[in-house]
Amino acid sequence: MDKIPILRLGRFLLVTIQVDMHDRLALALQDDLTSQIVSTRAQGVLIDISALDIIDSFIGRMLANIANMARILDAETVVVGMQPSVAITLVELGLSLPGVRTALNVDRGMQLLRLSRASEDSDFDRRPIP
Amino acid sequence: MADRTVAEIIERDQSELLKEWIRRQKEDLSSRQDVSDAELQTDSRNLLAALRETIKSDAQTDIHSSEWARVRDLLADLSRRRVLQGFAPSQTATFVLSLKQPLFDRLVATVGSNMKVLTEQIWFVTALLDKLALFTTEVFQKTREELISRQQQEMMELSTPVVELWHGILALPLIGTLDSNRTQVVMQNLLEAIVSKEADIAIIDITGVPTVDTLVAQHLLKTVAAARLMGAECIISGIRPQIAQTIIHLGVDLGNVITKATLADAFKIALRTRKLTVTSM
Numbered sequence: 459m460d461k462i463p464i465l466r467l468g469r470f471l472l473v474t475i476q477v478d479m480h481d482r483l484a485l486a487l488q489d490d491l492t493s494q495i496v497s498t499r500a501q502g503v504l505i506d507i508s509a510l511d512i513i514d515s516f517i518g519r520m521l522a523n524i525a526n527m528a529r530i531l532d533a534e535t536v537v538v539g540m541q542p543s544v545a546i547t548l549v550e551l552g553l554s555l556p557g558v559r560t561a562l563n564v565d566r567g568m569q570l571l572r573l574s575r576a577s578e579d580s581d582f583d584r585r586p587i588p
Numbered sequence: 589m590a591d592r593t594v595a596e597i598i599e600r601d602q603s604e605l606l607k608e609w610i611r612r613q614k615e616d617l618s619s620r621q622d623v624s625d626a627e628l629q630t631d632s633r634n635l636l637a638a639l640r641e642t643i644k645s646d647a648q649t650d651i652h653s654s655e656w657a658r659v660r661d662l663l664a665d666l667s668r669r670r671v672l673q674g675f676a677p678s679q680t681a682t683f684v685l686s687l688k689q690p691l692f693d694r695l696v697a698t699v700g701s702n703m704k705v706l707t708e709q710i711w712f713v714t715a716l717l718d719k720l721a722l723f724t725t726e727v728f729q730k731t732r733e734e735l736i737s738r739q740q741q742e743m744m745e746l747s748t749p750v751v752e753l754w755h756g757i758l759a760l761p762l763i764g765t766l767d768s769n770r771t772q773v774v775m776q777n778l779l780e781a782i783v784s785k786e787a788d789i790a791i792i793d794i795t796g797v798p799t800v801d802t803l804v805a806q807h808l809l810k811t812v813a814a815a816r817l818m819g820a821e822c823i824i825s826g827i828r829p830q831i832a833q834t835i836i837h838l839g840v841d842l843g844n845v846i847t848k849a850t851l852a853d854a855f856k857i858a859l860r861t862r863k864l865t866v867t868s869m
Contacts, residue, residue: 538819542779545817546772554813561819562786570819 462487464494470502470571471495471533472564476509484520491524495531502571503528506564508539518553525558534574536560538567593709595644597694598636605690606632612686617679631683635662649712651719663720667727671735677728681721688717748774750781757858758787758820759851763796771807775814782820789858790815793851795826805840812845821861823847825854 460483465472471494473487491503505521507513525535538561540548548554561567598605610625610632617623638659645655652660663684670680691713699705748770751759760778764770778790792811797804812822825848827835835842848854859866 537817540817540819542776542783542814542818545779545814546775548817549775549810549814555817560817562782562788563819566786566788566819 462490464490466494466498466500467504467568469500469575470504470568471498471500472504472506474506474509479510479517479520481516484517488520488524488527492527492531495528495533500533501575503533503535504564504567504571505535505537506539506567507537507544508541508563510544511541513540513544513548515551515553518548518551518555522553522555522558525555529557534559534571536567536570538562538564593695593699593705594691594713595640597691597698598640598643601694602636602640605687605694606636608690608693609636609687612689613683616682616686623673631662631666635659635666635684636687638662649716649719651716651723659720660723663724664727667724668731671728671731675728677725680724680728684717684721684724688713691717744770744773748777750777752781752785752787753791753855754859754862754864756785756787756789756862757855758782758785758790759793759855760790761793761796761826761851765798766804766807768807771811775811778811779814779818782815782818787820789821789823789861791823791825791851791854791858793826793854794824794831795828795851797826797831800831800834800840802838802840805835805838805842809842809845821846823854823857825849825851 460477462473462475462477462483465474471491473491477483494500495503503524505524507521510517521537525537528535536559537555540560559570561570606629610628613628613632642655642659648655650656666683667680692710695706695709695713699709743764749761751761753759758778758781760774762774766774778792781787782790792808794800794808800808808824812824815822823846824842827847827849846854846857848857
């Protein structure tokens with residue numbers, strides 16, 4: 459079975475979706491990602507969907523779900539690299555992914571995460587957890 | 589052979605027919621000064637000759653068959669020219685139909701004594717010329733439709749430029765009413781520009797949009813949402829006082845979209861977001 463790799467980049471996690479999503483894969487991703495966020499204490503998640511030509515309401519909802527789960531675990535989610543045609547389809551479907559932040563590409567997404575986390579990176583947060 | 593009579597008449601009285609036909613056409617076109625006699629003469633003579641040849645060759649009255657190709661080509665060419673000259677479709681059809689009377693006169697003179705043959709002949713001519721006249725109208729219509737769709741296409745392309753104001757800041761000056769089709773084109777152009785220019789701010793300027801109703805507002809919000817999905821922030825600028833009033837009266841919720849009265853203000857905000865300032869030298 460396919461597995462979507464989750465790469466660790468410093469304080470952030472990078473998920474690149476390159477295969478067609480289906481229910482089981484999506485659930486597996488949610489499982490993996492949440493446990494990874496907890497184990498690595500990641501502060502941000504980048505989901506790269508630049509390879510996806512089609513996004514239906516299912517994947518749209520899944521992205522929103524992942525973002526919400528990550529938020530509960532105190533990690534911010536940025537969806538990056540959406541294709542123009544995909545954006546149009548999602549808007550026509552009425553799915554504008556309200557709780558999800560977006561960026562043009564991985565680079566921009568990383569910048570966005572760094573910026574929004576910079577303010578919280580006070581020395582208080584840096585203290586090792588006893 | 590019944591059809592032969594018509595061909596014979598055309599052959600025998602060609603110059604007379606032509607003269608009378610052109611006289612009738614001129615009566616109909618008296619309001620127009622821009623048709624040259626020479627042009628009418630050439631068109632009429634060519635068509636008459638083509639008609640004679642075709643009728644002579646025992647062609648059926650199905651004008652879409654290959655025997656009528658020459659006549660059809662002549663008429664199509666004439667129709668197309670007349671569209672560009674701004675003729676009415678009826679004037680183009682009259683070009684063919686005004687041949688009826690002179691032909692009928694000749695037929696009566698030639699076979700008038702034989703009622704049966706006369707009726708047969710008149711029916712043949714009427715059916716044929718009607719079909720040809722309808723054909724000119726068809727071509728006329730088609731040419732005009734082509735013209736309209738081409739212009740529409742051009743307007744669509746003309747009216748949706750995406751301008752790069754600064755590195756990473758795009759402006760999209762909208763002109764004219766937004767309908768679903770145009771929104772689609774606008775959205776596509778904007779999103780593609782966001783990718784190619786790596787922009788993170790897009791300013792949609794609606795100074796040139798005459799009215800904003802709920803539908804237009806919805807289209808705008810869709811565009812904003814799509815741009816946001818690509819990671820670009822949108823600012824709507826150029827909102828005139830009346831439009832601000834209409835938007836509120838209609839109860840449209842522009843929600844969390846940044847709106848500014850002028851493009852300059854929007855640009856200022858955009859520069860600030862990118863941490864850029866303008867200083868005097």
